[in-house]
Structures are given as structure tokens and as C-alpha cells.
Amino acid sequence: MQVCNVCREQTPKYKCPTCKIRYCSVGCYKKHKDSCLPVQPPEPSGPEVKPASSSAVCTDPWSVEDLLNEDDIIDKVPVEKLQLLGRSDQLRDLLRNPHLRQLLRSVDAADSKEDAMKAAMQEPLFVEFSDCCLNIVEDGTAPTHT
Known part of the structure; x- marks a missing residue:
């Protein structure tokens, strides 16, 4: 079972959109955000795929993996x-x-x-x-x- 990366006590419910660490509460997020560093995206290994139009670009910091992570057991609806x-x-x-x-x-x-x-x-x-x-x-x- 995973534990909060900040307090190391509770089960994490959230993931930082910037650096992807897991945390359990607003309090832990507030403690964490002062030292948060963004995760560097990996260099593409193959040819770059560009979206068909600029309207297709998603600027939301959350990805599908953030929403559907197998380790997230809280508030998961079948x-x-x-x-x-x-x-x-x-x-x-x-x-x-x-x-x-x-x-x-x-x-x-x-x-x-x-x-x-x-x-x-x-x-x-x-x-x-x-x-x-x-x-x-x-x-x-x-x-x-x-």
C-alpha cells in the first residue's frame, strides 16, 4: 500500500500535477508546493507526432494515467x-x-x-x-x- 510522500502516514488520494508525487491532503500539498519541481518529460524516441489542429491540444496538467492509475483505490467507480x-x-x-x-x-x-x-x-x-x-x-x- 502506498503512503503519502509528504507526511508518510496516510494513504495518498491525490497526485501533484507538476511533479507527480502522491499526497493525502490539502495540508500536505501546501507543505509540498514550496519545494515542488516539475518532472522533465522524457525525450521522444521516435518521430514526433503533432496534433491535427491547435484546438486538439490539451493544456490540462492531468493525464488519463493520473485519473485511471491502478494504485488509486479511493473513489473509484466501476x-x-x-x-x-x-x-x-x-x-x-x-x-x-x-x-x-x-x-x-x-x-x-x-x-x-x-x-x-x-x-x-x-x-x-x-x-x-x-x-x-x-x-x-x-x-x-x-x-x-x-
Whole structure:
């Protein structure tokens, strides 16, 4: 089992987007950030592949590996439960709302995802959407309208 690279006591829940070390809490991140050094990307060994357009370039510091690391056991939702989201009439109805879609786009496009989520959670519609998603995933059933 892994331990936090800062306090060496707790199980790490997060990974630093700059240097990739694992840490367990905001407190540990604050201690770590003063001495954080970015990881140097490895030199490409083959021909460089460029994206088709500049709009395809992702500037998000998190990679798929950060999100789907095998060692992360906290807050991992099985794919079967995520597939239930697509079967929910209630969720589908919520996603038809243009205001909610705009909120989701703004969170996705935000430089600071944490700040964007805090702002979005002040909107009752976004809270309803979040609650609906969590209920489906936690209960393992997709509620439908009759």
C-alpha cells in the first residue's frame, strides 16, 4: 500500500500535477508546493507526432494515467455503474437544460477546476445534477420516469 510522500502516514488520494508525487491532503500539498519541481518529460524516441489542429491540444496538467492509475483505490467507480448514467431518464432530462450544459462546459473549460466546481455547486440545478449522478452510481440503479 502506498503512503503519502509528504507526511508518510496516510494513504495518498491525490497526485501533484507538476511533479507527480502522491499526497493525502490539502495540508500536505501546501507543505509540498514550496519545494515542488516539475518532472522533465522524457525525450521522444521516435518521430514526433503533432496534433491535427491547435484546438486538439490539451493544456490540462492531468493525464488519463493520473485519473485511471491502478494504485488509486479511493473513489473509484466501476464502469458498470457509470454505464447506468446513460440509462437514467432523470439525468437525460436534466441534461436537456441549456443552463446546465453551459455550467458543465464552463467547469470543463476552467483553468481552476476546483474554483469552477465551487461556483457551480452554488447553482441548485448543478447540485441536482450532481446528486442525481451520485444517487445512480451509489445505488446501482438508474431511476426512470414512468
